[in-house]
Amino acid sequence: MADPAACSTRAVPAPERLCEPAALQDSGRAFVFDVLERGRPARAFVLRWRGAVVAYLNRCAHVPAEMDWQEGQFLDAERRFIVCSIHGASYEPADGRCAGGPCGRGRLVALTVREEADGVYWYPSDTIQPVTFDAPAAGTPA
Numbered sequence: 001m002a003d004p005a006a007c008s009t010r011a012v013p014a015p016e017r018l019c020e021p022a023a024l025q026d027s028g029r030a031f032v033f034d035v036l037e038r039g040r041p042a043r044a045f046v047l048r049w050r051g052a053v054v055a056y057l058n059r060c061a062h063v064p065a066e067m068d069w070q071e072g073q074f075l076d077a078e079r080r081f082i083v084c085s086i087h088g089a090s091y092e093p094a095d096g097r098c099a100g101g102p103c104g105r106g107r108l109v110a111l112t113v114r115e116e117a118d119g120v121y122w123y124p125s126d127t128i129q130p131v132t133f134d135a136p137a138a139g140t141p142a
């Protein structure tokens with residue numbers, strides 16, 4: 001009989017606390033943070049939309065570019081859609097689907113976030129992980 005403990009070899013990173021719940025106003029400015037997507041630096045954002053928190057990679061489905069026109073500003077003037085500042089692609093804030101413009105059938109890459117009483121937490125995945133800073137080993141020249 002196989003040992004079930006032998007099946008799991010990958011450590012699941014702990015949830016990352018991103019910000020205070022009150023820092024995210026409904027349809028307001030997003031909190032932007034750094035991640036590693038498949039080991040490469042990327043940015044992501046968490047936004048409060050109709051009371052819930054949603055998070056996506058800050059990467060347009062049209063061209064892989066960051067979308068905010070100022071840091072954390074993703075919504076259009078009516079505060080209805082996430083809009084890319086480069087060519088105007090619009091996305092549904094609730095699920096990241098393209099709602100118009102050059103994103104076609106594309107959609108934003110979603111991250112799992114949850115709101116708790118003490119903070120908004122991001123749950124890393126196999127492909128989107130926290131940025132880690134390796135401390136230099138003792139005796140290593142700076």
Ligand code: FES
Binds near residue numbers: 089
């Ligand atoms: S890069 Fe976002 S619409 Fe073109």
